[in-house]
Amino acid sequence: MQKSELKTPYFMIDEAKLIANLEIAKRLKELSGVKLVLALKCFSTWGVFDIIKPYLDGTTSSGPNEVKLGYETFGGETHAYSVGYSEDDVREVADICDKMIFNSQSQLAAHRHLVEGKASVGLRLNPGVSYAGQDLANPARRFSRLGVQADQLDPAVFETIDGVMFHMNCENKSADAFIGLLDAISDKFGTYLDQLQWVSLGGGVFFTWPGYELEKLAVALKAFSEKHGVQLYLEPGEAIITKTTDLVVTVVDIVENGMKTAIVDSATEAHRLDTLIYNEPASIAEACEQGEHTYVIGSCSCLAGDQFCVTSFEQPLEIGQRLHIMDSAGYTMVKLNWFNGLKMPSIYCRRQSGDIEKLNEFGYDDFKRSLSQWSVS
Incomplete structure (x- = not known):
């Protein structure tokens, strides 16, 4: 043809260009120990997952259909997150996801019993700091509904979950800017993170951008992981297919x-x-x-x-x-x-x-x- x-x-998707990005992702994993799960909200064209699967650890989702797509066509770890789950949503994916991350403490309380014994349970936190070029895409914008604010946290919740997710970046092309956010998270939530098994740092970290200081990012991720004793995840979307x-x-x-x-x-x-x-x-x-x-x-x-x-x-x-x-x-x-x-x-x-x-x-x-x-x- x-x-x-x-x-x-x-x-027209170019396999060679896709692999070039994936090789950078592979290098980041090797240097830092971080795991990478593809953000399906950005890219779900599963016809090229055969190219991507050897490089990444799984997928992450923003709704039930993405959970099912990741489970059926990608494999590896399947992370389930949604800003607002219904009970039917949770029942639909509880048996096929490895991690289920709730957006609020009320959602966690309402639905965790449907997940226990099936998937690792997590909660999204809002660190109150972010890197985003436009307010529309800023997870820490005023009156944000995305994640639990630090001053609203019940410390007892950390005794009942395995991990947390922060998503605070949008096309962040600066390793220094991201490291600043990591430091802010560690200062604000460090004692809580020490109790957990895993932490997802979300997506929006543009580590495949030309000139990105990949080694500096890797050192910071590894240090954060060792400091708090957690497995780190990133959820790249644009970084993989840019x-x-x-x-x-x-x-x-x-x-x-x-x-x-x-x-x-x-x-x-x-x-x-x-x-x-x-x-x-x-x-x-x-x-x-x-x-x-x-x-x-x-x-x-x-x-x-x-x-x-x-x-x-x-x-x-x-x-x-x-x-x-x-x-x-x-x-x-x-x-x-x-x-x-x-x-x-x-x-x-x-x-x-x-x-x-x-x-x-x-x-x-x-x-x-x-x-x-x-x-x-």
Whole structure:
């Protein structure tokens, strides 16, 4: 199968780039003793789990369906967490998870009896400090519902749990910044952590970013683990799949209203939602920073402000030309939706051999089934 034969839009995962990230993850594990579980809320494309599984220790989830997916398709350790479990949720996954982490002391009290003897029990704590570029993604933001605050903790709860989870980072590319958070946690919760078996430090630690001081991070993680006598976990998502995947689109029209807009056969609201939510422009592989021809890369949805970016090119764009929207793996395929009834991107993987493997494709029947299960006369 040749790339030119593939109909856009589609995602193309590059196995070689994925392995390059995974080799960094492997090095971190070797140096620090930390265990790594893939955050399925970021990336759940299980068709490439065969590439990832040899490097990581399991998966972590944010809801029952992710727990089941991790258990069935990844294996290893299966961590279950949710901001709010129902009793049915807990019963559904208690037998297939290795660790169940509750978001509050009330959830822990209500449901732990359903888990005891089946899985290791944990509680999410909110350290009150964090590293996040936007308030929307800041777990320690004002009035946060995520985890138990230090001043609300009942010390007796630590006699009834095996571990805790902190999630306090979003795209933290600084080892020093993360070490500062580790020190704050140790100071505030250290006597409690000494009683536990394991501590998860969540995700958002961007240890595969170019220039990241991996050895410094590893030394800090190992010291923290030894100080408190716990097994440490990280929950990487973006760090594993960053820069591995393009969303490939085609220019279907070019319009002008004070500025040229190239309309492509995709949409941020349907296919790359975080671009819209966080107002972070996408990057186009074919673009040139000093190019003379500037375009809005606009979507084909009806939302007026739905655009990927404003960028420049050395040559004018043409209708029918393909563009590669880079770094499109994290929080994309897990958020795909059928807004406007747009064509859903297919998903492919380019293997190291050069072969292109189709992981999934979608059609009208998928769109129809997503809305109702019965036929409409």
